[in-house]
Amino acid sequence: MFGPIAETIETERLTLEPLTVSHADEMREVLGDPELHAFMGGEPATLAELRARYQRLVAGPAPFHQEGWLNWVVRRNDDIQAVGTVQATVTPGAQGPQASVAWVIGVPFQGRGYACEAAAALAGWLRDHSVAGLVANIHPDNLASAGVARHIGLHPTDQYAGDEVVWRG
Ligand SMILES: CC(C)(COP(=O)(O)OP(=O)(O)OC[C@H]1O[C@@H](n2cnc3c(N)ncnc32)[C@H](O)[C@@H]1OP(=O)(O)O)[C@@H](O)C(=O)NCCC(=O)NCCS
Secondary structure: OOOOOOOOOOOOOEEEOOOOHHHHHHHHHHHHHHHHOOOOOOOOOHHHHHHHHHHHHHHHHHHHHHEEEEEEEEEEEEOOEEEEEEEEEOOOOOOOOOOEEEEOHHHOOOOOOOHHHHHHHHHHHHHOEEEEEEEEEEEEOHHHHHHHHHOOOEEEEEEOOOOOEEEEO
């Protein structure tokens, strides 16, 4: 385990709740649209798969790994509807801890600025917890995700991770 432990993060419209296995039931619905996987690959997880994935995420990496896995469910404050997830994988870096970040908002809840709001809160929290640099890998056609990355101050580099552009900030 490396880096900070996930805490609840509040924004104007959203609450970022540290992920638990019991989130799987409601997230199965939120993340259930196959369209969500256009750039991520794969297909929507079954409830059993999602529970198993959340168990692995909550357990975290093996103790000898210099890595921290931080995951949150993004929940709307007004009607407590879960709308997506954000995550950060924190590792040591030459200039201080680095975080690889990612975001997912369920199809019915997209286009309302939730990803930008949640990602900005995540980035602020990480910087407040001594994370020196952020990285995101984004498919060149994923304009919405590029918009989120730009919103939190990341810039595309000339590096690729597979077919995804590496953004840094
Ligand atoms: C990427 C994603 C999280 C964006 O969620 P969202 O809540 O709809 O995003 P926002 O409403 O905060 O908008 C983000 C930016 O993208 C723009 N945008 C939103 N939908 C867009 C679309 N279909 N095409 C182009 N731009 C779009 C917005 O205008 C905004 O940019 P701006 O700040 O310059 O105006 C969502 O589309 C998603 O979950 N996609 C599938 C998973 C994924 O690809 N995750 C990224 C892995 S790094």
